[in-house]
Amino acid sequence: MKINFIRAFEDNYIWTIEKGEDVILIDPGEARPCFKYLKDKNLYAIFLTHKHMDHVGGVKELKEKFKEAIVYGPSETENLNDKTLKDEDEFEIFGYKIKVLKTNGHTEEHISYLVENNLFCGDTIFSSGCGRVFTGDYQSSFESVQKIKNLDKNTLIYPAHEYTIDCLKSSKRIIKDKIMDDAIIEAKEKISKGLPSLPTSVEKELLINPFFMAKDLDEFKEFIKIKN
Numbered sequence: 579m580k581i582n583f584i585r586a587f588e589d590n591y592i593w594t595i596e597k598g599e600d601v602i603l604i605d606p607g608e609a610r611p612c613f614k615y616l617k618d619k620n621l622y623a624i625f626l627t628h629k630h631m632d633h634v635g636g637v638k639e640l641k642e643k644f645k646e647a648i649v650y651g652p653s654e655t656e657n658l659n660d661k662t663l664k665d666e667d668e669f670e671i672f673g674y675k676i677k678v679l680k681t682n683g684h685t686e687e688h689i690s691y692l693v694e695n696n697l698f699c700g701d702t703i704f705s706s707g708c709g710r711v712f713t714g715d716y717q718s719s720f721e722s723v724q725k726i727k728n729l730d731k732n733t734l735i736y737p738a739h740e741y742t743i744d745c746l747k748s749s750k751r752i753i754k755d756k757i758m759d760d761a762i763i764e765a766k767e768k769i770s771k772g773l774p775s776l777p778t779s780v781e782k783e784l785l786i787n788p789f790f791m792a793k794d795l796d797e798f799k800e801f802i803k804i805k806n
């Protein structure tokens with residue numbers, strides 16, 4: 579499976595899944611860099627994880643040019659969707675099996691897309707971090723993390739922001755282990771080469787993400803407090 583990325587804003591990644599000239603964009607918050615990327619390609623579909631503008635802001639413009647592109651998204655982006663998805667929906671694109679996981683907490687209806695063993699999780703989690711709980715529904719955020727951590731350990735995870743180094747630094751207050759410094763060095767190396775620090779994996783997050791380690795909701799909330 580060919581997966582690539584387009585940079586947007588300060589630190590967003592618009593992940594792509596591609597087959598030949600056909601491209602799926604995940605959370606195109608901005609149209610301009612996508613148009614540039616799609617110069618000799620076709621926009622086949624758009625996957626939206628949640629309603630925030632830095633994830634959906636490019637959709638209308640992209641659809642004006644690529645009228646055939648199918649927009650998938652949760653109920654909270656209904657005005658942009660051709661197909662509205664809910665938890666555990668399954669469909670197929672490019673011959674790949676896609677499963678929808680409701681991973682709310684950051685927003686009310688946030689979803690993630692499991693494409694074979696690649697999880698596009700929007701702002702649900704970041705490497706060594708967790709999306710801000712705008713809903714105040716910490717229980718849902720905790721449950722969303724449980725869903726992700728229970729996926730196959732080889733699952734690759736593609737968050738929508740390059741927050742890895744900041745997250746690792748604040749997580750060091752909770753996980754006091756050399757593995758955190760090693761992860762910071764590794765992330766810095768990739769970024770200095772012009773690459774994302776991502777994807778991460780379930781296996782890796784089990785070692786470096788305090789929210790994967792929280793044993794219950796109280797501890798989960800405690801870790802949020804410590805990290806902030």
Ligand SMILES: [Fe+2]
Pocket residue numbers: 628630633684701
């Ligand atoms: Fe967001």
